[in-house]
Amino acid sequence: MNGPPLEAEGLTLAYDQLVVAQDLSVQIPRASFTVIIGPNGCGKSTLLRALGRTLKPRAGRVLLDGEPIAALRSKDVARRLALLPQSPVAPESITVGDLVARGRYPHQGILRQWSAADARAVADALDATEVADLRDRYVAELSGGQRQRVWLAMALAQQTDLLLLDEPTTFLDIAHQFEVMDLCARLHEEGRTLVAVLHDLNQAARYATHLVAMKAGVVVAEGPPSDVVTEPLVREVFGLACRVVPDPETGTPMVVPARRDAHVRHLP
Amino acid sequence: MTAVLTLGPAVAVRWRRRPVVVCIVALTIVLVTMLVTLSAGRLGIPLSELPGVIAGTGSRAQEWVLWTNRLPRLLVAAAAGAAFAVSGAMFQSVTRNPLGSPDVIGLGAGAAAGAAAAALVWPGLVPVPVGALAGAGLAIGAVYLGSGAGFRAPLRMVVVGIAVGAMSMAFVQLALARATREDAQVVAAYLNGSLAARAWSDVVLIVVALVVLLPVALALTRPMQLVEMGDEVAVAVGVPADRVRTWAVVVGVLLTAAAVTVSGPIAFVALTAPQIARRLTRSTGPGMVAAACCGAAVLVVADLVAQYAVPGIVYPVGVVTAALGGVYLAFLLVREWRRSPA
Numbered sequence: 001m002n003g004p005p006l007e008a009e010g011l012t013l014a015y016d017q018l019v020v021a022q023d024l025s026v027q028i029p030r031a032s033f034t035v036i037i038g039p040n041g042c043g044k045s046t047l048l049r050a051l052g053r054t055l056k057p058r059a060g061r062v063l064l065d066g067e068p069i070a071a072l073r074s075k076d077v078a079r080r081l082a083l084l085p086q087s088p089v090a091p092e093s094i095t096v097g098d099l100v101a102r103g104r105y106p107h108q109g110i111l112r113q114w115s116a117a118d119a120r121a122v123a124d125a126l127d128a129t130e131v132a133d134l135r136d137r138y139v140a141e142l143s144g145g146q147r148q149r150v151w152l153a154m155a156l157a158q159q160t161d162l163l164l165l166d167e168p169t170t171f172l173d174i175a176h177q178f179e180v181m182d183l184c185a186r187l188h189e190e191g192r193t194l195v196a197v198l199h200d201l202n203q204a205a206r207y208a209t210h211l212v213a214m215k216a217g218v219v220v221a222e223g224p225p226s227d228v229v230t231e232p233l234v235r236e237v238f239g240l241a242c243r244v245v246p247d248p249e250t251g252t253p254m255v256v257p258a259r260r261d262a263h264v265r266h267l268p
Numbered sequence: 269m270t271a272v273l274t275l276g277p278a279v280a281v282r283w284r285r286r287p288v289v290v291c292i293v294a295l296t297i298v299l300v301t302m303l304v305t306l307s308a309g310r311l312g313i314p315l316s317e318l319p320g321v322i323a324g325t326g327s328r329a330q331e332w333v334l335w336t337n338r339l340p341r342l343l344v345a346a347a348a349g350a351a352f353a354v355s356g357a358m359f360q361s362v363t364r365n366p367l368g369s370p371d372v373i374g375l376g377a378g379a380a381a382g383a384a385a386a387a388l389v390w391p392g393l394v395p396v397p398v399g400a401l402a403g404a405g406l407a408i409g410a411v412y413l414g415s416g417a418g419f420r421a422p423l424r425m426v427v428v429g430i431a432v433g434a435m436s437m438a439f440v441q442l443a444l445a446r447a448t449r450e451d452a453q454v455v456a457a458y459l460n461g462s463l464a465a466r467a468w469s470d471v472v473l474i475v476v477a478l479v480v481l482l483p484v485a486l487a488l489t490r491p492m493q494l495v496e497m498g499d500e501v502a503v504a505v506g507v508p509a510d511r512v513r514t515w516a517v518v519v520g521v522l523l524t525a526a527a528v529t530v531s532g533p534i535a536f537v538a539l540t541a542p543q544i545a546r547r548l549t550r551s552t553g554p555g556m557v558a559a560a561c562c563g564a565a566v567l568v569v570a571d572l573v574a575q576y577a578v579p580g581i582v583y584p585v586g587v588v589t590a591a592l593g594g595v596y597l598a599f600l601l602v603r604e605w606r607r608s609p610a
Binding site for chain 1 (some may be wrong): 272277280281440445487493496497499500501503505506508553561
């Protein structure tokens with residue numbers, strides 16, 4: 001399989017009457033860490049939902065390894081593609097271990113509800129996200145950073161090659177944000193294809209191998225961060241005057257907003 | 269405390285000890301209450317004579333009391349309690365709200381209106397159970413349309429359901445007002461929820477309904493657990509949320525219609541029993557078997573209370589469950605009120 005593992009073809013995306021995007025096409029490169037960026041309301045989360053088939057496109061189609069995702073059985077898709085929604089709700093009084101075990105659902109049957117492979121996958125997922133010692137704790141009593149890692153563990157327990165993350169760092173303080181991003185980078189290095197929606201441009205530029213910049217439902221630019229994150233593009237997409245300098249830690253492009261007086265002058 | 273029960277390579281079911289204990293205790297309560305009910309009152313069969321009556325060596329009066337008068341009633345109570353409770357568990361799960369049970373969202377009242385229509389308004393047109401099913405179907409259809417977003421808007425379902433229930437009860441009153449006095453009295457007793465004079469045909473109907481529908485409910489339990497976590501999480505792990513909801517509603521409607529047919533719209537069993545089961549088992553999802561056991565226990569105990577709590581007066585069992593359930597409903601409403609910002 002050499003084509004893109006996940007691909008959107010001519011999508012029209014809408015909520016009720018509100019059309020968010022029309023004729024939107026995008027390809028997710030295999031084994032990439034793709035990050036979708038753009039201002040609020042540009043349709044980046046909507047696109048991610050369509051890619052993860054939690055939103056039905058009004059027109060167009062999403063292809064998973066070249067097959068139309070809508071025609072595949074729901075469980076078959078869930079064995080190949082996992083998705084972490086923006087603010088999932090844990091049931092009252094569920095333990096970490098039980099929550100993560102629910103990620104095994106696509107691998108189970110009505111009667112065969114548990115297997116050694118399930119136990120192994122859950123243990124691996126707990127280890128990978130470093131929450132193994134929280135296993136018997138209640139999800140409700142965890143900190144935001146711990147909870148996000150637990151949700152990631154549930155998605156990992158699905159054992160998919162593709163992992164979609166909708167703003168995984170929102171609501172976290174800065175240390176926990178980088179903890180989650182480092183974890184994502186490691187998951188990517190292990191060979192998975194990751195697609196994430198992120199708000200923070202500098203985080204996106206630092207961690208992504210492939211960036212997709214969106215504005216008003218249209219893909220404005222895509223490619224490696226060094227090609228995409230430029231002063232003209234940030235101004236065009238976000239309406240922000242800025243300088244782009246190399247990140248002193250990683251050398252990736254870093255956006256530094258212009259001073260207030262410069263800011264006013266540069267706006268169109 | 270989780271263990272895995274395996275049966276060859278094809279079956280491996282995870283289970284916890286607590287729900288099993290809860291079910292055993294609930295079923296013990298059912299059995300003991302049945303024995304107490306059989307032996308209570310002027311016509312009661314003393315426990316020492318019960319084996320003899322079952323074996324056919326009792327007096328004719330005792331045989332009549334056991335086989336015609338009390339046993340069908342007890343079996344209907346247990347089975348209808350279980351059916352109400354499972355239906356309640358399904359609807360509470362679909363609406364993600366302990367208030368979203370079929371008796372609160374107008375399903376029981378809809379079934380009663382259908383039964384009243386079949387019995388009084390157009391007698392002989394359709395059998396009463398069919399009328400009850402049609403009424404429940406119409407009620408849930410009205411809730412579906414009225415909520416504006418189908419079964420995806422839990423709170424609106426509850427609000428619209430209360431209105432549908434009120435309209436259904438108005439129709440029932442209308443049917444009663446038009447009926448002759450004798451007919452009306454029979455139907456009025458039934459509409460309070462009554463277990464008096466149950467026949468073996470009632471037992472067969474409700475037991476068949478349970479035998480057919482309980483396995484479907486069991487198969488839906490795990491997907492419903494995931495749908496409770498939100499449609500996005502459910503779809504992400506491969507649960508077709510909309511389809512699961514539709515199935516749950518269909519099973520819930522059928523169970524409510526069957527239970528209402530044999531016992532009338534007994535109030536609040538569907539509301540309380542699944543929640544009792546959930547609290548006792550400390551489970552994080554709908555547990556159908558535990559709900560069924562608790563529902564059977566609640567209704568059998570309520571029926572005993574209705575018959576013997578006040579000497580000389582026999583209340584319809586629905587009056588007892590309404591009184592108990594009303595207190596619980598008030599508690600739920602107050603809690604909901606406190607939770608939502610004023």
